[in-house]
Amino acid sequence: MILVSGDTYTDNSYNGTAVIGHWLMENGFRVGIIAQPRTDVPDDITRLGMPELFWSVSSGCVDSMVANYTATNKFRKDDDFTPGGVNDRRPDRACIAYTNLIKKYAKGKPIILGGIEASLRRLAHYDYWSDSIRRSVLFDSKADAITYGMAELSNLRLAQCMRDGVDWKDTPGLCYASSQFPEGYLLLPSYEECRSDRSKYLDAFRTFYRNCDPITAKGLAQDNGGRFLIQNPPQRLLTSEELDGVYEMDFENAVHPYYLKDGKVKAMETVRNSITTHRGCYGECSFCAIAMHQGSTVVSRSEDSIIREVERMASDPHFNGIIQDVGGPTANMYGIECARKLKHGACQDKSCLGDSPCPSLHIDHGRQIALLKRIRAVPGVRKVFVNSGIRYDMILADRNGDDYLETLIRYHVSGQMKIAPEHVSRRVLRAMGKPGPDKLLEFKSDFDSCAERCGKDLFLTYYFIAAHPGCHDEDMQELSRFCHSKLRMNPEQVQIFTPTPSTVSTCMYCTGMDMDGKRIFSEHSVQRKRKQKEYVVRSGDARNRCLQSRVLEGRVPVRGVQCHPEAQDAHELLLPHRPRSHHHRADRLSPGRSRPGPQGPVLRDSRVVQREEVRSAGVFHEICDDRRLRRQEPSQVHPEVQEHNVHSAGQVQGSDGFDREAAGFRSGAAFGHRELVHLMGIQYGQVQVRAVQPDVPCDIDQPDIGFRGCARSRGGFRRVS
Numbered sequence: 001m002i003l004v005s006g007d008t009y010t011d012n013s014y015n016g017t018a019v020i021g022h023w024l025m026e027n028g029f030r031v032g033i034i035a036q037p038r039t040d041v042p043d044d045i046t047r048l049g050m051p052e053l054f055w056s057v058s059s060g061c062v063d064s065m066v067a068n069y070t071a072t073n074k075f076r077k078d079d080d081f082t083p084g085g086v087n088d089r090r091p092d093r094a095c096i097a098y099t100n101l102i103k104k105y106a107k108g109k110p111i112i113l114g115g116i117e118a119s120l121r122r123l124a125h126y127d128y129w130s131d132s133i134r135r136s137v138l139f140d141s142k143a144d145a146i147t148y149g150m151a152e153l154s155n156l157r158l159a160q161c162m163r164d165g166v167d168w169k170d171t172p173g174l175c176y177a178s179s180q181f182p183e184g185y186l187l188l189p190s191y192e193e194c195r196s197d198r199s200k201y202l203d204a205f206r207t208f209y210r211n212c213d214p215i216t217a218k219g220l221a222q223d224n225g226g227r228f229l230i231q232n233p234p235q236r237l238l239t240s241e242e243l244d245g246v247y248e249m250d251f252e253n254a255v256h257p258y259y260l261k262d263g264k265v266k267a268m269e270t271v272r273n274s275i276t277t278h279r280g281c282y283g284e285c286s287f288c289a290i291a292m293h294q295g296s297t298v299v300s301r302s303e304d305s306i307i308r309e310v311e312r313m314a315s316d317p318h319f320n321g322i323i324q325d326v327g328g329p330t331a332n333m334y335g336i337e338c339a340r341k342l343k344h345g346a347c348q349d350k351s352c353l354g355d356s357p358c359p360s361l362h363i364d365h366g367r368q369i370a371l372l373k374r375i376r377a378v379p380g381v382r383k384v385f386v387n388s389g390i391r392y393d394m395i396l397a398d399r400n401g402d403d404y405l406e407t408l409i410r411y412h413v414s415g416q417m418k419i420a421p422e423h424v425s426r427r428v429l430r431a432m433g434k435p436g437p438d439k440l441l442e443f444k445s446d447f448d449s450c451a452e453r454c455g456k457d458l459f460l461t462y463y464f465i466a467a468h469p470g471c472h473d474e475d476m477q478e479l480s481r482f483c484h485s486k487l488r489m490n491p492e493q494v495q496i497f498t499p500t501p502s503t504v505s506t507c508m509y510c511t512g513m514d515m516d517g518k519r520i521f522s523e524h525s526v527q528r529k530r531k532q533k534e535y536v537v538r539s540g541d542a543r544n545r546c547l548q549s550r551v552l553e554g555r556v557p558v559r560g561v562q563c564h565p566e567a568q569d570a571h572e573l574l575l576p577h578r579p580r581s582h583h584h585r586a587d588r589l590s591p592g593r594s595r596p597g598p599q600g601p602v603l604r605d606s607r608v609v610q611r612e613e614v615r616s617a618g619v620f621h622e623i624c625d626d627r628r629l630r631r632q633e634p635s636q637v638h639p640e641v642q643e644h645n646v647h648s649a650g651q652v653q654g655s656d657g658f659d660r661e662a663a664g665f666r667s668g669a670a671f672g673h674r675e676l677v678h679l680m681g682i683q684y685g686q687v688q689v690r691a692v693q694p695d696v697p698c699d700i701d702q703p704d705i706g707f708r709g710c711a712r713s714r715g716g717f718r719r720v721s
């Protein structure tokens with residue numbers, strides 16, 4: 001077989017192409033892999049000659065349209081799966097592009113599509129980027145079949161059948177085209193009906209959604225202009241032992257040297273020292289495709305297998321002692337599954353979690369606590385993080401949830417713990433399939449008191465979604481108020497909803513109906529989607545203007561800040577100088593620094609910048625006053641100021657590897673406070689300090705200086721992607 005992928009080749013268990021390749025080799029087949037072939041010339045695709053059995057084509061770990069475009073349809077310049085990080089190797093609709101490439105230059109053997117793009121586009125589906133219902137990618141690409149889901153067993157059976165010359169079309173987990181309607185299969189509304197009538201598409205999607213469980217699912221068929229797309233029932237789940245075998249295969253855990261010469265592969269850095277503990281997720285968040293791809297049944301690896309992987313990792317001379325992540329789609333589902341589901345399949349009429357967890361789930365984090373303890377005890381392991389998502393409602397539902405939370409806080413979280421409430425408006429949460437805001441507040445309270453009990457200076461960060469189906473402007477306003485009044489923070493992590501193929505949310509977005517057929521609002525205008533986001537995360541200028549006017553109007557309780565009595569507008573603020581308190585939190589966050597932080601010299605010099613720290617809505621704001629500096633160009637900055645700022649810049653560059661030329665500044669230019677402030681998208685004069693929230697990324701766009709954003713952490717400013 002030759003496997004073709006839209007990602008560069010990294011040999012690890014997080015890369016589906018690597019997993020399938022190793023799996024087939026373990027079972028006696030020879031495998032060649034071509035990663036990110038050029039589609040304009042035959043050189044790459046013909047490099048390995050012809051396969052004996054079949055071509056297997058995948059877009060990579062992400063749908064190529066999701067990888068190439070943002071939710072507002074902008075082209076993404078960066079790609080973590082491409083050497084060098086520039087997004088110039090993966091074509092749009094990669095499955096179609098690679099199949100055409102093979103058919104043009106290396107025709108003759110069957111082409112089998114796989115991976116998440118083919119898997120989620122296997123039936124008629126809504127495509128956000130063309131705003132249309134597209135037919136199965138099998139017909140668009142003219143490939144021979146699709147293996148959907150986690151396809152180790154399907155690929156193996158396919159390979160065995162082809163090798164032995166027997167019919168392979170009854171392979172579970174396979175889609176193929178046929179002129180015959182197979183007996184016992186369910187007939188979905190046809191592609192043409194789905195395209196012309198969105199309620200038919202809803203019917204088709206509902207049937208598709210309810211037939212994903214490996215125990216209960218039936219085969220499906222959908223007519224496409226006289227030919228049926230046949231979807232065989234899913235492949236059975238791997239057993240725990242088989243899963244152990246998959247993750248203990250002989251991966252190099254490195255980028256293939258052929259591709260390394262083109263630069264670093266960022267995705268590899270993230271997963272190099274990470275451990276997968278399980279597959280599947282029963283969270284059923286409407287916007288997420290994991291359950292559709294990996295399944296909604298959690299299969300966990302054995303503890304012994306995980307420990308063996310950790311020991312192998314720790315014996316690597318390059319291992320730095322830090323395990324970046326121990327988790328899966330949802331970290332704390334490890335070892336927790338419903339016995340009824342394992343025997344009879346998932347319930348059709350209720351959710352395992354939803355607004356409150358099903359009692360049949362018997363949530364108990366004991367097995368995870370024991371596993372984490374064993375991992376911490378492996379010689380050579382200094383620190384173990386749990387960075388995969390956490391379902392906090394499961395922690396609340398567990399009698400021993402406090403022990404798990406304490407374990408996380410004591411040993412497995414650094415600085416901040418990320419959780420994903422996604423929203424706080426009940427009607428939006430209902431559409432998302434997420435628990436209500438009361439659970440969030442309950443968890444926050446537990447987290448804060450547990451962190452205090454453990455003597456840890458930790459805080460929560462939150463992911464939210466704007467413009468999800470069911471979300472109106474007033475829901476975002478409610479979210480903004482909730483964040484300020486209840487969570488006491490300014491949210492930074494707000495994403496605009498992306499309608500990815502074959503999710504429940506995408507179906508709602510496309511049809512304007514929820515799964516019960518009731519009408520649901522969806523915001524379709526890009527401008528209004530952005531506006532929804534801006535209710536919560538304002539651009540730098542908007543935030544600055546807002547803060548200025550709120551300070552001026554006395555609406556913000558700003559400790560120690562006064563307006564100049566003759567101030568006419570927000571830009572005329574004058575603030576009294578106060579010596580820096582030894583309680584300054586940024587100081588406490590960086591104890592024992594051998595060098596002062598980037599703000600150090602400026603902070604100490606009251607002649608240059610007078611400033612006060614104010615706490616407003618849970619966030620420190622640093623307000624500076626130096627109109628002379630503010631009104632001058634960087635090159636005209638007073639030499640004394642410039643000197644300080646150059647000093648700051650040196651540290652920023654030195655400690656963070658910040659590249660000011662990449663940010664559009666001339667080489668050797670004074671790279672001062674003012675520029676840093678501009679980089680943050682906030683006018684000089686009032687600076688929102690993120691030092692109190694180390695490592696919180698900032699998503700401010702600065703396209704004019706070619707820089708996507710920066711954040712300030714305890715070590716200074718750092719570049720984020």
Ligand code: SF4
Nearest residue numbers: 338341347351352358
């Ligand atoms: S019984 Fe409850 S936990 Fe089990 S599958 Fe059904 S909804 Fe999920």
